[in-house]
Amino acid sequence: MDSTVDGIILSFFKTIHTVYISGVVFLPRLTAKFIDENVRRPCQGQKIIRDDDLKGFGLRVTKGSMSWIAEVRVDGKLKRLTLGKYELMAPEQARNDCRKLLQRHALNEQIQAIPTLSQVQSRYLEVRSLSKNTLRNYINLTKRCLGDWYELPITSITKDMVLARHRELTRTTQQKSSGKTQANMAMSNLNSLFRFAIHHYESEDGTPLIVSNPVVTLSQNRVWHRTGVRRVIIPDHKLSDWYQAVLSLRQKMIRDYLLVLILTGLRKNEAASLRWTDIDFECKTLTIRAENTKNQNEYSLPMSEFLVAIMRRRKLDPRKSDFVFPGREGHLVDPKHCLEHVIDRSECDFVLHDLRRTFITAAAKLGIPHNLIKKLVNHVSVADVTDGYISLQVEHLRAPMEQITNHFLNLFGYDEKQWDEALLRTGKEVIDLNSLFEDLLHAISF
Known part of the structure; x- marks a missing residue:
């Protein structure tokens, strides 16, 4: 049974x-x-x-x-x-x-x-909100320093490879400067890509495809370079030599560009990407679009009388570009050879961002309040709660801007006779035929 x-x-x-x-x-x-x-x-x-x-x-x-x-x-x-x-x-x-x-x-x-380094970078840049200039610099640096790794599966990049490439990138650059900053920045970018990949790439069962970050070996071996913060400015006693060297430039557009940088404190890309639609001659203001600023905040600045005169001269450019400072394609990018001329002529070594630092330093020397300086250079402090309650308009900045311009003109040893007649006649678009002919020849050779 x-x-x-x-x-x-x-x-x-x-x-x-x-x-x-x-x-x-x-x-x-x-x-x-x-x-x-x-x-x-x-x-x-x-x-x-x-x-x-x-x-x-x-x-x-x-x-x-x-x-x-x-x-x-x-x-x-x-x-x-x-x-x-x-x-x-x-x-x-x-x-x-x-x-x-x-x-x-x-x-x-x-x-x-497992994605390649190039695929991770593409996805990373898609989800990150970066300004056009930051995006371009990020891609250019990574491609220049790590481009031969682009098609490698990201997990095939080892600690030994990272250490060797960091040492290699430390070599002296073409500009005769130390490669320490370049090496650190390239590896910092790679570190960001690995941290992103670890959290964004998973297998079907939810386990991470990338589980380790080889860039940590730089910290483990204590080989990150101590580069410090660049604090270079053009000292007061050298500003006259610098100004005379700028005036000696044959390319008047570059001359105007350098003067705009030091008289406004704009970042190089903020000034280079200015369009004529951003210039208001009636209100005497210029506007920096959000997509061209580092913090993606649009802001406007008053133009001193001298700056207005420079802009009126730029308006006479025969190329009739949408940009105030036109380049071969789009706007001006890097007037490297002209900078070398100014550096050699003035015996004053500088990079374009040093002009912004010189502007801020001059403003502080003149006793301009800190909150006005921050507004002039579009600095935002998240930790400063009080700053969020202060609403400053463009006209609040006009007097400080005029004060800073006059301070620089005095240190330049500015002489009206040295300046083109068209630049002196503020408010009138007087055409200097000789200047126009020079500009036309420059446009053709450009």
């Missing part, structure tokens, strides 16, 4: 564990005994019997044969691979071979899923 009941129960469980769907059978663990007792060959077509214990392992049964198979997905499509004939391969051997094959396939898929 007991044996009969046991047989009924066993038959019941076999029944509920066997499900037929379109010729596919799902069974418990496939063993030789289970297959011999339960599997029947179909009269036509084929039957796939899948093992419940090892996903992807199964038996294909046709009218004339039975074969062990492994099932994998390739590009989203199910593929069946034959492991061997049922009669020639024991179930455990077939199961082990299938497990190894599935493991290799999973590893290959994981490798293919």
